[in-house]
Amino acid sequence: MFSIGELSKRTKVKVPTIRYYEEMGLLAEAERTSGNQRRYDKAGLERLSFIRHARDLGFSIEAISSLIELQDHPDQSCEAATDIAVSQLADVREKIKRLKLLEKELTRMSKGCDGHGVSEDCYVLASLADHELCERDH
Amino acid sequence: MFSIGELSKRTKVKVPTIRYYEEMGLLAEAERTSGNQRRYDKAGLERLSFIRHARDLGFSIEAISSLIELQDHPDQSCEAATDIAVSQLADVREKIKRLKLLEKELTRMSKGCDGHGVSEDCYVLASLADHELCERDH
């Protein structure tokens, strides 16, 4: 059994975040000492690691909730879990696509001005003001 | 002179968002009719287009504030503007890098399970529970 600080150190999840996850129902309510402090065991550590890993991969709290629900019912079909992962993957791909367009546009803008002139002639500012200067949608 | 609804239509920025930008100081306080409704002119339209374009490119409200400040002083050096653009570009590149790692990991996970088994054997859930199963950092 270890304290919330110890759990925090081991999982690299900040203490207030752990409490927040408990409040959101991702973590079961922890056991308490006589002085009302939380105490965790291996199961708690594993669950928090799971949550942290999923968050790192960009899953929402809601999605993680569903994943945990599935984890707690090992006999149920895991279709929902793969669905969530696949949809998360689609999401990530969409974001990458969008960011690549931004990258192109920002690169073009930055190259257009060396920063040594005055605002009036700045290509960065001109590009922002006039969308026509952009090469493509973004 | 046109109404906030008209401005919204022309810029594709929602009405409450326009009011929000005004509150945040991005847009100057609009003139009002005798009945207290906002009225905009070409300058207002252009400024909002600028803001919208910058937001589309992922600039923060704070960054846009600085850019507008520079725009309002055409005689000043535009170094700060290019700095902002370059840092935004670095930010976007960083995000792309990170998302690509996630994409790889999520692809691997999704491929590992067809969704037809039970949760207990689900590779998606197993991967989330055990970081060791991942190929690389993310």
Place this chain on the structure above:
DNA sequence: TCTAGTATCTCTAGTGACTAGAGGTTCAAG
């Protein structure tokens, strides 16, 4: 056993960039 210092507790409020809704007023067309 006492004490000092760190860790923990709960609660409230703030972040960014909006979005939603209530309840009331103004505008423009017919």
Place this chain on the structure above:
DNA sequence: CTTGAACCTCTAGTCACTAGAGATACTAGA
């Protein structure tokens, strides 16, 4: 002059935390 859409302000909610206040608990050393 009426009707209905558009507008007004204000408050609160979103997501996933983060920060801070003020109080209590734990733990290591004297």
